Every structure is written in structure tokens, then in C-alpha cells.
Amino acid sequence: MVPQEVELAASARNVADLVRASAHRGPKHVALVDVTTANSVTWAELDAAVDAEAHRLVRAGVEPGDRVVVRMPTGPAFCVAVFGVLRAGGVVVPAGPGQPARELQRLVADSGARLLIGDGGGSDAEVLPEPTPEPTGEARAEEFAAIGSGEDLAVLGYTSGTSGSPRGAMLSHRALLANVEQCAALRPAPVTAGDRVLLALPLFHVYGLGPGLFQVAGAGATAVLLERFDPDQALTAIREHRVTTLVGVPPMYSAILAQPAERLREDLATVRLFTSGAAPLAPGVLDAVRGVVGLPVYEGYGLTETGPVLTSTLAGGTPKPGSVGRALPGVQVRLVDTDGRPLDLDEDEPGTGLVAAKGDNLFSGYWPDGAHGPDADGWFRTGDVGYLDEDGDLHLVDRAGDLIIVNGFNVYPHEVEQVVGELDGVAEAAAVGVPDERTGESVKVVLVRVEGSGLTEDEVREHCAARLAKFKVPTVVEFADALPHSPTGKLARARLRLPLS
Numbered sequence: 001m002v003p004q005e006v007e008l009a010a011s012a013r014n015v016a017d018l019v020r021a022s023a024h025r026g027p028k029h030v031a032l033v034d035v036t037t038a039n040s041v042t043w044a045e046l047d048a049a050v051d052a053e054a055h056r057l058v059r060a061g062v063e064p065g066d067r068v069v070v071r072m073p074t075g076p077a078f079c080v081a082v083f084g085v086l087r088a089g090g091v092v093v094p095a096g097p098g099q100p101a102r103e104l105q106r107l108v109a110d111s112g113a114r115l116l117i118g119d120g121g122g123s124d125a126e127v128l129p130e131p132t133p134e135p136t137g138e139a140r141a142e143e144f145a146a147i148g149s150g151e152d153l154a155v156l157g158y159t160s161g162t163s164g165s166p167r168g169a170m171l172s173h174r175a176l177l178a179n180v181e182q183c184a185a186l187r188p189a190p191v192t193a194g195d196r197v198l199l200a201l202p203l204f205h206v207y208g209l210g211p212g213l214f215q216v217a218g219a220g221a222t223a224v225l226l227e228r229f230d231p232d233q234a235l236t237a238i239r240e241h242r243v244t245t246l247v248g249v250p251p252m253y254s255a256i257l258a259q260p261a262e263r264l265r266e267d268l269a270t271v272r273l274f275t276s277g278a279a280p281l282a283p284g285v286l287d288a289v290r291g292v293v294g295l296p297v298y299e300g301y302g303l304t305e306t307g308p309v310l311t312s313t314l315a316g317g318t319p320k321p322g323s324v325g326r327a328l329p330g331v332q333v334r335l336v337d338t339d340g341r342p343l344d345l346d347e348d349e350p351g352t353g354l355v356a357a358k359g360d361n362l363f364s365g366y367w368p369d370g371a372h373g374p375d376a377d378g379w380f381r382t383g384d385v386g387y388l389d390e391d392g393d394l395h396l397v398d399r400a401g402d403l404i405i406v407n408g409f410n411v412y413p414h415e416v417e418q419v420v421g422e423l424d425g426v427a428e429a430a431a432v433g434v435p436d437e438r439t440g441e442s443v444k445v446v447l448v449r450v451e452g453s454g455l456t457e458d459e460v461r462e463h464c465a466a467r468l469a470k471f472k473v474p475t476v477v478e479f480a481d482a483l484p485h486s487p488t489g490k491l492a493r494a495r496l497r498l499p500l501s
Contacts, residue, residue, distance in 0.1 A: 014147070018217035019217050052084075054084045067093050068092060069094075069118075094157065156169070170373075178307065179210055183211060183309055190245070202487045246274050265293060300313070311394050327359075335356070340379070426450065448482060
């Protein structure tokens with residue numbers, strides 16, 4: 001028997017159809033809870049608000065295929081705006097509310113957006129105010145038939161740009177709905193109709209948007225929306241709203257674990273499932289969460305370009321430190337060489353290669369002409385380096401673009417970071433390549449010391465020299481108060497290649 005959540009995702013043609021289907025199935029079931037205001041919206045109310053928003057956008061001149069920037073914090077208004085744009089046939093261009101004006105202007109110019117919903121931030125686009133999540137009067141009766149489906153562009157998600165300028169990944173309705181269906185087919189299901197899901201992620205990021213908001217809409221569940229993550233507020237919200245599922249990122253779990261164990265056991269008593277993505281969990285976090293509350297954290301992996309989820313430890317059923325699991329149902333993952341040829345994995349030692357993926361969830365190439373998308377056979381090289389263990393679970397080593405080449409030898413930053421992390425007094429460490437006249441590149445390590453630690457540069461080098469090949473030993477060691485991360489906790493290595501002074 002096919003689970004109802006999977007059937008709903010498969011029958012939808014436009015991503016906004018997920019809202020309509022949930023409204024028909026459970027009109028009075030709560031769709032969104034705004035933790036900040038304590039207000040809630042049912043699926044019927046949300047569907048009506050999306051209709052009203054679609055009408056508002058059409059009156060503002062939005063035509064099918066027009067790009068519309070949505071720039072608001074996580075909250076019900078953001079959800080209404082996103083689904084309203086999709087239902088009206090527009091293309092959602094998510095933007096962070098704290099994004100610098102210069103970056104916002106570049107995003108508006110590159111996408112060709114003529115309209116922005118929310119905070120205009122000095123951009124050249126026409127600005128519409130935030131929509132209301134609770135329309136009244138005539139707006140409720142104005143049902144809007146969704147425009148756009150299948151290969152029509154739904155979301156233009158700009159990548160983080162860690163290895164260059166951000167590029168817009170073109171995600172169709174087909175790709176986004178396929179990923180909702182693929183995730184819903186996992187067991188245990190990440191989200192069911194009875195779940196109350198804490199979304200403290202930035203919804204303008206594809207991870208918050210897809211596995212977060214779209215997955216909730218596909219299941220007809222309840223999203224508990226927290227504008228920004230704070231461990232104290234999050235735990236209070238989980239307890240008060242009886243949250244059953246957390247869609248998280250590694251920094252969230254680390255911050256939660258810093259709270260007293262007794263409080264965690266009490267506040268997390270209703271939770272059935274912890275999931276994490278966007279960046280690898282730090283060593284020990286998996287065991288620490290299990291030790292405190294008796295539940296594992298299931299890790300996943302994906303990219304903006306893949307809609308976004310490719311793998312999950314839910315697929316194999318067993319969380320494993322350092323692994324991001326197996327491919328979702330309907331997704332294929334393999335390792336290839338730099339020419340795209342599949343690696344021969346019949347050897348005793350696991351081969352390390354570039355991760356390639358195939359599935360209906362893949363993007364349609366980069367904006368505006370679809371360049372560098374999946375190849376003629378449907379495969380897309382992610383730019384990540386990894387290996388498959390004896391169980392077939394994927395382990396990521398590094399981004400291909402983060403590879404450090406010293407005298408022709410490959411150095412994976414993750415390997416250096418693991419060794420540095422073994423030192424007492426290291427809270428976090430990152431390794432990057434810096435230009436070197438003699439060797440082409442050399443290894444630079446930037447680390448954050450535990451408060452009160454007197455760790456020195458020489459101690460770091462000596463520790464590494466005893467455990468790493470000579471060409472992998474850092475030639476530059478710098479200390480910082482904190483390392484730069486993206487909103488979802490991904491390390492921003494590009495900034496670390498510059499001097500900290």
C-alpha cells in the first residue's frame with residue numbers, strides 16, 4: 001500500500017498543489033504555528049491566503065515565468081508569499097532578510113526579478129508588502145487555479161558561492177515535487193500528517209524550503225515556525241507545542257547539547273525523530289544526543305542543485321558517525337573520476353571519487369540558459385568527494401573545489417581538521433589551501449580555542465607533524481574567535497583563505 005503522503009506528492013503538478021491537497025484532506029488541521037505571536041493558521045486558511053496572494057501578484061502584473069524575490073524572515077507570511085508566487089505561475093527567488101544590500105541588488109539584477117515581496121533593502125525591484133496569512137471577506141471565495149507545472153521553473157535558488165560568485169540553480173516543479181515524494185517514501189517517514197515539525201531553519205535556504213516547508217505541506221503536517229534559532233526558545237517551543245520532529249543543522253544540535261541534560265530529557269520528551277543536513281555533524285554529536293534523549297540523529301546530504309536531498313541515513317535505517325547514508329528511493333548515487341567515468345569499486349580498499357547523482361529531483365541547469373546541468377544520461381557531478389563503505393553508505397571527504405594540492409599531492413582539508421581536532425583546547429578548526437611559491441599551495445589552519453586554552457602555533461604544528469605526512473602539515477596556523485559559516489552552518493572556507501588581520 002502506497003503511503004498517503006507519497007500519493008499526494010505524486011498527484012501534485014504545481015508545488016502549491018500540496019497546500020490545496022492538505023486543505024481538502026484536513027481543512028481544520030493546523031498548518032502553521034507562529035511561535036513569536038502564538039498565532040496559528042489551518043490548512044484551509046493557508047490555502048485561502050495563498051489564493052489571495054496569487055490574485056494580488058497577478059494584479060501587480062506578475063505573468064507566468066516572472067521571477068519574484070521573497071525576502072522575509074521565517075514565518076507564516078513567508079510561507080504565503082512562496083506558495084502564492086508558485087500558484088500564480090511565478091518563480092520564487094528566495095533571499096535572506098539579513099542579506100547585504102549589495103548582494104541583494106546583484107541577485108535582483110542577475111535573476112531579472114521585477115518584483116520583491118517583503119523588505120526591499122534598496123533594490124531596484126518594485127516592492128510589495130508582506131502578505132497576510134489570514135485573508136477575510138471576499139478573498140476567501142476567490143479560488144485561484146494554479147498556473148505552471150512539470151518542467152516549468154518554480155524556484156531559482158542561488159548557491160552559497162563558496163567557490164566563486166553565487167549562481168542560480170533552476171529548480172522545476174517536477175524536481176521539487178519529486179524530492180518531496182522521494183523523502184516521503186523513507187521509513188520511518190521524515191514527516192507524517194500527525195507530526196508537529198519545528199522549523200527554526202532559514203526558509204530562504206533550499207534546505208529549509210524543501211525538507212522543511214514543502215515536506216510539511218506534502219504530508220499535511222503542522223509547522224512550528226521559529227524566526228531564528230535560539231536553544232532556549234527552541235526547547236521551550238518544542239515543549240509547549242509538543243513538537244515531534246526536528247529538521248536541524250549541526251550548530252543547532254551542538255547548541256542544544258550545551259543545555260542541562262535534565263532539561264533536554266524533559267523538553268524533548270515528545271520528539272520522535274531528529275534529522276540533520278546542510279553540513280556534517282561534528283564527531284561525537286550523534287552519540288551525545290543518543291546518550292541524553294535515547295534517540296539518534298539521522299543525517300542527510302544534498303545540494304541546491306538536487307532539489308535538495310540525495311541521501312539519508314534513514315534510507316539504510318542506521319545512523320552511522322561520519323556517514324550521510326544511502327540514496328533516497330528514486331535517486332541513484334555513484335562515484336566517478338574527473339572525466340565522469342564510474343569508479344571500479346571491486347577492490348578491497350574503498351575508492352574515493354566525485355559524487356554523481358541521477359533522479360527526477362535534479363535541477364534544470366544554471367540560470368539563465370540551463371548550462372552545466374545533468375548530462376545527456378541524466379547524471380550530475382555534485383563537486384563533492386566521497387567514498388562508499390562496505391554497507392554502501394556514503395561518506396563525504398571534501399568539496400572538490402576545497403582540495404589542497406601541495407607539490408602535486410592531494411590534501412583533503414577534512415583529514416587535517418580531524419587531526420587538529422584531536423588536540424585538547426580546540427573548539428573548531430578549518431584547513432584551507434593558500435598560495436605557496438615553492439609548492440604551489442600549502443596548508444593553512446584556522447582554529448578556535450576553547451576558552452582558557454593556551455594552545456600555541458608550535459604545539460599545533462608538532463601535533464600534526466607526528467600524525468600527518470610532511471606535505472599535509474600546516475605551514476600557517478592562525479587563531480580566531482569564531483569561524484565563518486553560512487546560515488545553515490556550512491563552513492565558508494573562501495573567507496579563511498584571506499589573512500585574518
